Amino acid sequence: MPLKESEAIVLRTYPFRESDLLVTLFTRIEGKVRGVAGAAKKSRRRFGGALEPLTYIKVAYEDRERQELARLDSCEVLESPLTSEVSYPRAVALGHVAELLDELLPDREANDAVFRLALSVLAQLRGNEFRIPLAYFELWIARLMGYLPDLSTCLACGRTLNGSRAYFHALADGLMCPEHKRLASWEISAESRNLAAQMLRVPLSKLDVAQKSAPDLSKFVLQTLERHIEKKLVTRTMLDRLQR
Ligand SMILES: [Zn+2]
Known part of the structure; x- marks a missing residue:
């Protein structure tokens, strides 16, 4: 092939197996691809540091007859996250990006918009200010992925939420006005909704990454994503422990 x-x-x-690595890649040409890097554990010469998570690489691979896993032929590092210091919080942040991509992308379906998003966020995850880049991602x-509900109107009555308090619930797809909020809802502040609107308008490079983050926004978005993938995100708990 x-x-x-x-x-x-x-x-x-x-x-x-004994000395191989199973690798999940997000390729630009055909989305998520799983493949085997033969003898990668024994010989670091061939793949070097190219297979560290979140490394941006150029890869050559081939599909094999009647086999789901591709065979990785060679990799070349274009940009490695390891060129900046990897503190524990930064490692968790990088792991969060990897987990979301892995869980949300279908196999073998190119998505150039998500690919460009991932590259822009990785470029911003160099220092210790990772909360705004992660919230943006x-x-x-x-x-x-088509999972973000309208953030400006109540899902029950359609009334605008501008100038009103807004709430979300683990089982509801969207936001609710004070009248229609369910029991055990959380509030999402007007500032967080404004930040979301700003994030949807301007590129990450134009945002102030040192500004206050919005834990209520992240909670709302991650709950929405977890509902769609029908599982809990492992890195979400780790991030919560870092008190964002
Ligand atoms: Zn309402």
Whole structure:
């Protein structure tokens, strides 16, 4: 089968058989691809540091007859997250991006908008200010996957939420006005809704990443995503422990 070449972002690797690695890649040409890097554990020469999670690489791989897993031929590092210091909070932030991409993207379906989003967020996750870039990533991936509900009107009565308090619930797809909020709802502040509206308007590079983050916005977006993938995100708990 012909060798395919693509830019890609490494999402996860697992030890596989004796000396191989099973690698999940987000490729630009065909979305999420799973493949085997042969003898990657023994010989670091061939793949070097290219298979660390969230490394932006150029990869060559081939599909094999009647096999789900591709065979990785070679990788070249274009940009490694390891060139900046990896503190524990930054490692958790990078892991969160990888987990969301891995859980939300379908296999073998190119998505250039999400690919560009991931690259722009990775470029901003260099220092210790990761909360705004992560909130931006969560919001945008929710929108690009079609899971982000309207944030400006009550889902029950359709009334505008501008100038009103707004609430969300673990089982409801959208926001509610004070009259229609359910029991055990959380409030999302007007500032957080404004921040979301701003994030949907301007590129991440134009946002002040040192501004106050919006934990209520992240909680709302991640709850929405977890409802769609029908599982809990492992990195969400880790991020919550970092008190964002
Ligand atoms: Zn209402």
